[in-house]
Amino acid sequence: METPPQQAAGGGSWGAFLKSIASFNGDLSSLTAPPFILSATSLTEFSSYWCEHPPVFAAPAKETDPAKRASLVLKWFLTTLKQQYASRSEQYGNEKKPLNPFLGELFLGKWEDDAGTTELISEQVSHHPPATAYNITNLPTGVRLEGYNAQKASFSKTINIKQIGHAVLTVPVPGAAEPDTYLITLPSLHIEGLIFGSPFIELDGSSYITSSTGYTAKIDYSGKGWLSGKKNSLTAVLYPTGKEKEVLYNVSGQWTKTFEIHSGPVKSNSSSNLVEIWDPEKTPTSKLIIEPIEKQHPLESRRAWAKVAAGIAKGDLDSVGVEKSKIENAQRELRIKEKAAGRTWERHYFTALTDSDPVLARLGPVVSLAEHGDADKTGGLWRFDAEKSAKAHSEPALSDEEAAKVAKELLGQ
Numbered sequence: 567m568e569t570p571p572q573q574a575a576g577g578g579s580w581g582a583f584l585k586s587i588a589s590f591n592g593d594l595s596s597l598t599a600p601p602f603i604l605s606a607t608s609l610t611e612f613s614s615y616w617c618e619h620p621p622v623f624a625a626p627a628k629e630t631d632p633a634k635r636a637s638l639v640l641k642w643f644l645t646t647l648k649q650q651y652a653s654r655s656e657q658y659g660n661e662k663k664p665l666n667p668f669l670g671e672l673f674l675g676k677w678e679d680d681a682g683t684t685e686l687i688s689e690q691v692s693h694h695p696p697a698t699a700y701n702i703t704n705l706p707t708g709v710r711l712e713g714y715n716a717q718k719a720s721f722s723k724t725i726n727i728k729q730i731g732h733a734v735l736t737v738p739v740p741g742a743a744e745p746d747t748y749l750i751t752l753p754s755l756h757i758e759g760l761i762f763g764s765p766f767i768e769l770d771g772s773s774y775i776t777s778s779t780g781y782t783a784k785i786d787y788s789g790k791g792w793l794s795g796k797k798n799s800l801t802a803v804l805y806p807t808g809k810e811k812e813v814l815y816n817v818s819g820q821w822t823k824t825f826e827i828h829s830g831p832v833k834s835n836s837s838s839n840l841v842e843i844w845d846p847e848k849t850p851t852s853k854l855i856i857e858p859i860e861k862q863h864p865l866e867s868r869r870a871w872a873k874v875a876a877g878i879a880k881g882d883l884d885s886v887g888v889e890k891s892k893i894e895n896a897q898r899e900l901r902i903k904e905k906a907a908g909r910t911w912e913r914h915y916f917t918a919l920t921d922s923d924p925v926l927a928r929l930g931p932v933v934s935l936a937e938h939g940d941a942d943k944t945g946g947l948w949r950f951d952a953e954k955s956a957k958a959h960s961e962p963a964l965s966d967e968e969a970a971k972v973a974k975e976l977l978g979q
Contacts, residue, residue: 569661573949589594604886605654606875607663612664612674613688613700615650616733618712618851620681625709626737627944632691632746634677635802636781637815637827639735640804643775646784648846651755652798653769656822661757661765665871665890668897669693669911670976673867682706686854687955691916692716693897697731708738708745714916714948725757725765732784732935735924747778749929753787768798769821775832781814782807782932787821798822801807803832807932815841821949822846858860863964864973873979896978915955918946955959 616679617623629635654661655844677684681704688700713733718724729752737746753773757765769787776782785802788795802817803810816832818824827841828834855860862869868892877885904910918941926937926947939947939979951959963970975978 573796575628579581580620581675585744586919594842596755597908601750604666604878606871606878607654607665607869608665608673609696610667610669610671610690610698610837610867612650612726613673614675614686614699614854615653616646616700617677617684617686617702618649618854619849620646620677620679620684620852622711623684623711624681624707626746627704627709628737632777632780633814635739635746636775636783637804637841639737639777640775640783640815641783641819641842643750643783643847644802644817644825645844647769649851652822652841653771655801660736661767665874666696667693667867668870668893669901670865670914671867671870672914673856674862675854677852677854679852687950689915691918691948695945696941697946697948698942699948701915701955708736710736712950713750714737714944716944717818718943721773724760724846727755727757730756730940732926732939733839743943746931746963748775749777749925749933749935750775751935753785753931758789759905765865765929776807776929778929780807781805782810783809783819796820801832802824819844821867829863855890864969864977866979870973870977870979871908880897896976897961900976909915913951913954914958916948916950917954918948923947948973 570875600819603869619642622645625642626635626638629638660892661667669690671690672770673688675686677686683703683706684704686697686702686704691697691699695716697714699712701710701712703710704732711733713730713731715731718728718730733750733752735748735750737748739746746849751773753769754771755767757768758768759765768789770789772784772786774782774784781804783804785800790797790799798820800817800819800821803813804815805812806814813831815827816835817825817827818832821835823837824843824845826843856868857866859872860867864870868875873889874886874893877889879881922937923939926935926939929935941947
């Protein structure tokens with residue numbers, strides 16, 4: 567377990583960092599973090615947390631009953647929470663600030679397991695404001711998740727983070743003319759344990775999943791209070807859209823540990839209507855497969871940030887600062903050149919919509935998501951572009967000389 571960084575030579579102290587964020591006005595995500603609290607992982611990698619159980623991700627495609635299918639989507643979403651919000655603090659002992667991705671940064675991978683091949687594409691599509699877009703597809707079933715998110719952080723007794731964006735899950739149904747579509751909102755969160763130098767994430771408020779087949783799930787999050795409650799608690803209900811009191815399924819438990827799924831309303835819960843108990847300890851995650859660093863494109867996260875990650879691993883904070891600055895300065899120069907030439911950065915896999923989005927137009931009002939998708943806060947309403955993806959996949963790999971040229975021009979390396 568990693569020791570909380572109460573003091574870090576050459577990088578300040580934990581107390582000094584807390585004072586700096588407490589006195590900072592504005593969005594904390596724009597604040598440059600001292601090297602000693604940095605993670606060696608870029609935020610573009612976080613997209614993989616949506617699908618570390620591919621069989622659960624793909625399972626709804628095999629269910630013919632729409633209500634049961636919606637319950638399987640709810641189950642899948644809840645199984646992602648532990649990986650998304652607690653895996654790092656459990657692995658390292660505390661939550662650290664991920665590396666801020668640069669515009670155009672990529673993270674590509676796949677899972678190979680009982681669900682077949684599931685592919686991941688993650689790309690930093692905007693830098694001011696910062697936003698990451700992702701697309702995950704299970705090839706045998708065609709189940710696909712796409713979405714984008716940004717974060718706005720503020721300080722009031724603790725760090726509060728509002729997640730901006732949404733996800734869209736598409737589930738092909740055997741025999742149906744059209745696939746099911748699910749619009750997913752993102753929970754808010756805050757950071758606990760700051761004063762002790764061992765921060766971890768706690769979710770709060772509510773999030774929703776609503777479907778084209780007429781079902782909606784509401785998930786409520788709570789944590790341990792002074793007198794009662796358990797850490798990382800959740801309750802959820804699935805109901806016909808617009809009829810919240812007609813509960814078809816309910817869920818209760820902890821998103822980091824076990825939760826139970828029952829059919830019917832909470833008041834009827836017993837062993838007789840228990841559908842399933844999910845225990846993450848009994849269902850290991852599938853291994854994400856990525857190319858070796860030397861075979862990755864220079865813009866892929868682990869290759870681009872390799873020297874920064876090495877400095878963090880060794881505790882060489884001077885090296886971390888130098889290598890981060892090379893990337894950041896090269897990116898600033900590139901933006902200046904683009905502006906002078908009247909050009910914009912071409913995204914590899916995603917496109918910002920210029921017209922309204924049919925999913926948001928149809929399902930957005932149910933979960934209070936605007937048709938514009940908060941595009942002004944994420945640099946655009948981003949959707950996966952199949953044509954761009956096909957082009958990217960068909961392009962030959964860069965030679966060593968070409969890769970070196972790209973790394974020098976775009977990353978200062």
